[in-house]
Structure formats: structure tokens, C-alpha cells
Amino acid sequence: MLKVEGINVYYGAIHALKDLSITVNEGEIVTLIGANGAGKSTLLKTLSGLLKPKTGSVEFLDKSITNQSIQSIVKQGLIHCPEGRRVFANMSVEENLELGGYLQDSSSLPADFEKVYTTFPRLLERKKQLAGTLSGGEQQMLAMGRAMMGHPKLLLLDEPSMGLAPLLVQDIFRIIQEVNASGTTVLLVEQNAHQALKIAHRAYVLETGRVVLEGDAKELADSEEIKMAYLGH
Template identity: 55%
Template sequence: MLEVRGLRAGYGAVEVLRGIDLQVKAGEIIAVLGSNGVGKTTLNKVLSGVLPLSAGEVTFEGRRLNGLSPADIVEAGLIHVPEGRKIFPNMSVRENLELGSYRRARPRRAANLERVFTTFPRLRERMTQAAGTLSGGEQQMVAIGRGMMAEPKLLILDEPSLGLSPLLVEEMFALIQRLNAGGLPIMLVEQNVVQSLEMASRAYIIENGLVTLEGAAADIRSDPELKRAYLGL
């Protein structure tokens, strides 16, 4: 579904991504792992059209995304749930969710809203509440629910476990597995190495703007030498 080849990007004269290659196939969860500052969020910004690439190519379902606007990329079905949730704190839960269908799937807004509330019963209970007054875990539910409102063909989740308690982290990863079980491909960009590798089919390790290791998640998870060299475990 998604193919990235030779991707280079950065900020001004500073090159952050120095030739990234990766792909996401239909129906799978892939994990993109690495510590802070290696380029994971920069990669997501390029895929979403927020940051231009300086070299390389991004294709989604055979369509070249280079140069497309963020709105065009959303309309294509590539949906990014950003790090830090980026919800609108003074708007209600329902209003935040409805904004997810602004550029895509607007005719099916009511049905998709019901689907989100079925997935996240707590959000139904809080639909009129200001989103900024929710707990961190509930705000993450709003962010993912907003992404679901656009009927994603591929969902990019950027650090969905960030700042959550261990119990909520478990709940969040269980939710990601349920979404994928329904047929939704997911690109999971995380620092939480252990749990990401447990659920992903394949993984990419990024260091200094390059993919330094890729392969089956089970192989990366079980190889002690790889864990020591690349993951610090």
C-alpha cells in the first residue's frame, strides 16, 4: 500500500532523513522504532505532506504523493494521528471527532461517529465534555477516533502510548490490535520497543535518519545480539 524509496528530508540545511526505504502491505502492522531525535516524526510529517521531501519517492496505492498537499493526502486515505494527540481542547469530544471527517467520509459521518463510540464507549459518555478536560488516555482515544472518522485506508499512529500509565498502555495496544483485526493496516511509530514488536508483523529500526535494521518482528524480538546492538535491551 505504502512504499517509500530513498526518502531524504530535513529542516533548512539540516538533513534529518538520509535515504529511508520502507513499505507497508495491506492488512499488516509494521513498527517503526527508534529513540528520540532519529527522524521518526520527521518521516510522518513527510508522509502527511506537512514537510516537503528533498529527494526520493513516496507512493500510496500506486499513486505518487510527492508534492501533494496534506488535504489531498487525507483524501487519498492516508491518515496520520500525530504525536501529542493535537486535539482541540476547548471543543467538545464530539466536535473533535466530527472534524476528522472534514475532508473525507463526510457523507458517512453519523455512521462513523457511532462506530467510534462503539470502539470507545467512554467517549460516548463524554461526547459533550471539553476534550481538554479528559484524561491522557481518553484524549488519545479522541485522537485515534478522529482518525477513524476519515475511514483510513492506512493509519499512521505516532507514539500512541506516550505519557500513558502502564495500564493504559496495555489498553491502547490492545485497541490497535483490534483495529488491525478489522482489516485496517497500521504503521506504528513508537519508542515502546517490546510491545510494538509483540504485535507487529515487520519492523524497521531507524538510527540517525537511516533504516539500520529491518525484518520480521519476531526475528528482531528474539535475537539477543540484535536487541543489544539496536534496541539497548
């Protein structure tokens, strides 16, 4: 479904991604783990078109999206739910969701609202409330709900559990699995490697802009190397 081949991405003079290649197959949850600054968020930003690779190619649904605009990437169903939630705090929950479906036909809005509110009943209770007044967990739900409004075929989630209470983290991971089970492929970036490896099918480990390990999530979770470096055992 997604095929990234040998991309090199720069932030000014900083070489952030080095000859990086990954693939994501339809129906999978794939997780990217790695320390701060390993290039996980940079990779997601490159996939959604916020950053352009200097060399290399990104293919989505067998079509190159390397030099496409963000809008056309979003329209094809590659939706990026950014780090730090980035909800529009000065707008209501419902308006946030509406913006998530910005490129969708307005006739599909009611059904999409329905779907998001079924997944996140909390958002329905608070639909008229300003997004800025929501708790951290609710804002994360809103960010994910907003992404779902864009009819994602591939959903990029950047640190969805960041700064949340442990109980909420469980919720969020359960919902990611539900979303995946309903047919959305997920590429998940997480600091919480332990949880991420539990729900993922496959994983890539990034270090300073390169893939250093990849494989089955269960196997990686059991490998000594990963335990030492990322799981804190």
C-alpha cells in the first residue's frame, strides 16, 4: 500500500533521513520506534507532503506521491494525525471534525460524524465545546476523530499516547486496534514502544535517520537488543 524507497530528507543542513526505505501493507499496523531525533516524525511529515525528499520515492496505492501537493495526498486517503494533537483550540469539537472532512463531499458529513461519535462517545457529549477546553485525552480523541473524517485508507499517527494518563493510553491503543480492524491501515509512531509493539503487526526501529532493525512486532518485542534499548528491561 505504501512503499518508501531510499528517501533522503534534509532540514536545512541537517540530514534527517538517510536512504530510508519502508513498506506498509494493506490492513497492517506498522509501528516506528526509536529515540527522540531518530527521524520518526520527519518520516511521517514526508509521507503527508509537509516535507519533500531530496532523493528517493514515495508510492501510495501504486502511484508516486513524491511530488504531489498535500491536498492531493490527503484526498487519496493518506491522513496524518500530527504530534501534539494540534486541534483548533478556538473552534468547537464539531467544527474541528468538519475541517477534518474538508475535502469530502458535504453530503457524507452526517454519516462520518456518526461514525466518529460512535468510536468516541465523549466527543458527542462535548460537540459544542471549544476544543481548547478539552482535556488532553479528549483532545487526542478529537485529533484522531478529525483524521477519521478524511476517510483514511492509511492513517499516520504521531505519538497518540503522549502525555496521557496510563488508563487513557490503554483506551487510545484499543481504539487504534478497532480502527485498524474496521479496515484502516495504520502507521504508528510511538515513544511507548512496549505498547506499540503489542498492537502492531510489524515494526521498524529508527536510529539517527536510518532503519536499523525491522521485523515482526512480537519477535522484536522479545529480542534482547530491543529490550535493552527501548523497553527498559
